[in-house]
Amino acid sequence: MTSDTETNTMSQDMVETQTETTTAPDAMTPSVTTIDEPSVQTVSDMPHRPAWVEIDLVRLGRNFQIINRDKPPGVQFLSVAKDDAYGHGAYQVLNIALAEGAAAVALSTLEEAVRLRERGIRAPILLLGQRQESELPWCIAHDLTCCVNDSHTAMKLARLAAAAGKRVPVHLKINTGMNRYGVGWNEALPLVEEICSTKSLLLEGVMSHFAQSDETDKTFARLQLERFNRFLRDLTGRRISVKYRHLCNSGGFLDVPQAHFDMVRLGIITFGVYPSSVCRRIPGIEAVMSVKARIAAFQKLQPGDHVGYGMRYTAPSPRRIAVLPVGYGDGFPRVRNLGFALIHGCRAPIVGGVAMDATTVDITEIPQAQVWDEAVLMGRQGNDEISVHDLARLKNTVSYDVLTGWRQRLPRVYLKSPQAP
């Protein structure tokens, strides 16, 4: 019995040959069937879907520059890039943030931090939240700065650092009223002293977090600031100084200048999105993310015809419908007969229910629309815009959730040069 495998003679940059052996009818002489090579090699060579998230890196860089001009010169900024930089792509965002002067980076999971280290991000990384003990050796090995909230974790970190022959920086989280992480503002001194008397730890920062900094009513923000200041006075009383005292997120940065201290932690504002409708505006800041799709098909409806699952739309008159190959499986809100897309700068109302992979829009009033024309689901087109906040209202949620809610199956397309208006 012989067995045979065809030798692949294709060029080196082709992918591995797939060779399939089938059994011949007499079961004695195997025959070999070769499946033809695809003409493309890897997923990255494939044409991307006609639906995508577009990230304008030029606008992102400009936002950082504008923020840098707006903030007092002595105040550093830390780029908050958790959840893949709010869906924008942490690696791409951080390369720009660091080039524009970010003093450090904040993330929330160990995995995202290690992945960024593996891709060559060498800047200081502050890991927000609470670490499990099993994560601490990884933090030390990858030079990640932990927020510490309790003595047990701090001392475990200290022992591991000492064993590794390192002195590791930590930022102590003070709970001033958010009541998630941190040690109470009026009971933190014993932990401060414990950290300061431990050789393998360096108290590099003390921090707190606003529960409500972007609303008109700043009563609670002022109370948190007052508590943080009381804690800082206690530190001064003990002659303890730290490099970074930080309390502000974007809302605090915009509206509570007394709380800027040494560093501000900026997330959403750097992406050109304001944390609320009432906080201070900085002229020139622009949204960095858009979501787009191309028209994949048309339908002509007669009066009485329906569209999509559940027949939720009935044409009152002859209508022309465009199908956009994007849906709630991509993170678009699961709405019915609500919202619109922009096509040729005009509003095309959504008709019927948004499905997992398809959204239908009425383009009767946009006769120039052609198949594969671009539609904007979030962002600007012509003189009109669908903002993150518009989608947040449709989804009954907040802008943060919309930005981070676009699924990974939507390719990210990065614009690196200025776009024509």
Ligand SMILES: Cc1ncc(COP(=O)(O)O)c(C=O)c1O
């Ligand atoms: C501790 C901490 N600081 C700062 C930020 C950044 O907030 P923002 O995106 O509002 O600037 C976050 C984000 O949630 C956070 O958890």
